[in-house]
Amino acid sequence: MYIHEHKEWPSFSWNKELVGEKLNKVNKAVGYLMGRLSVIGFNDKMSAVVESISHDIIASSEIEGVELNNEQVRSSVARKLGVQLPNPTESSRYIDGVVEMALDATVNFNSPITHERLFGWHNCLFPTGWSGSTKIDVARYRSGEMKVISGMFGREKVHYVAPAPERIDEEMNRFLDWFNSDAHNGYVKSAIAHLWFVCLHPFDDGNGRIGRAIADMALSQAENSKMRFFSVSHQINKDKKQYYDILEKTQKGDCEITEWIIWYLDCLLRSVEQSDETLSKVLNKVIFWQTHAETVLSERQREVLNLYLDGYPGKLTAKNWAKRVKVSPDTAARDIKDLVEKSILIPQQGRVRDVFYGIRCSESILVIPMPEDV
Secondary structure: OOHHHOOOOOOOEOOHHHHHHHHHHHHHHHHHHHHHHOOOOHHHHHHHHHHHHHHHHHHHHHHOOOOOOHHHHHHHHHHHHOOOOOOOOOOOHHHHHHHHHHHHHHHOOOOOOOHHHHHHHHHHHOOOOEEOOEEOOOOOOOOOOOEEEEOOOOOOEEEEEOOOHHHHHHHHHHHHHHHOOOOOOOHHHHHHHHHHHHHHOOOOOOHHHHHHHHHHHHHHHHHOOOOOOOOHHHHHHHOHHHHHHHHHHHHOOOOEOHHHHHHHHHHHHHHHHHHHHHHHHHHHHHHHHHHOOOOOOOHHHHHHHHHHHOOOOOOOEHHHHHHHHOOOHHHHHHHHHHHHHOOOEEEOOOOOOOOEEEEEOOOOOEEOOOOOOO
16 A cells, blocks of 8 residues: 555654654754854855755756756856856756756745646756657646556566546645645655655656755745755765665655654755855855955966865866966966965975975865865
């Protein structure tokens, strides 16, 4: 028996005490992250948003085996959010459509979800009417049965059977009424919305990506913010096997979904912690330029320092400096010597030949570029 066949469906229940304990940890982690964000300016926050949403879009597609061009996604997100990138990439119409769907869910989080809005999202994912080599119904709910199957032909394993197509309209009406209700908000709503939607599997394809967009929308509602600073999809993609295992287990159970909610909140917690690590780069850059606001630097020095503060791979050496900004080794050496004298670059100890340097952001923070060659 599948979850939607139980008489309690869709009256989900969970252990309030266990979930409450996990929620406290999530709220604390998110609060800490937002506290750190409060010290940086709007432009830096928007740069962090571009990275987070880009990672989310790319990961959500990767979960379903769809690979998107990273730079095209990043450029499309930045362009639609009005953020300038140093070297933007032209994006395809398809990627622009996928980005529009994700941004509509997060930026317009206060607008109710309607059938028409979902159909628009579906059309963004399948503008040609094809999923791979298969013709599918686009911008409307499925008309056939839906099974989640794996394995070779003749040895297939059925993981889940979704509700019959004749039930979909009624089931989706009930789901949308619940989601759009003012009585529901918070991180648990995101967990339930994700599960509920993928259990319905209302479309021929794209249910996972649309379900995760709905879950992200619930997260934006919980924080009352258009800015997303962490990516749950990115974390789910790292734990893809566990994701499918817990999803299948829950879909074959009853409507007591404590285990699913705990797993989802744990995933959310890890995504916040990962975002905090990424944010450290942004904060280091902000602190650096605040510390050296009055320091006299050339445009070339500023360019290279920004590159490495943004995570440019490879050692910061005179050789790589010269290569990156197309100057002579002697000029690069003079640039670096000047920065060493100003206590901005710190030669790394124990290196006799091909010295590389760390960047001092403040008295207590030292950013050392990755020790790989470019």
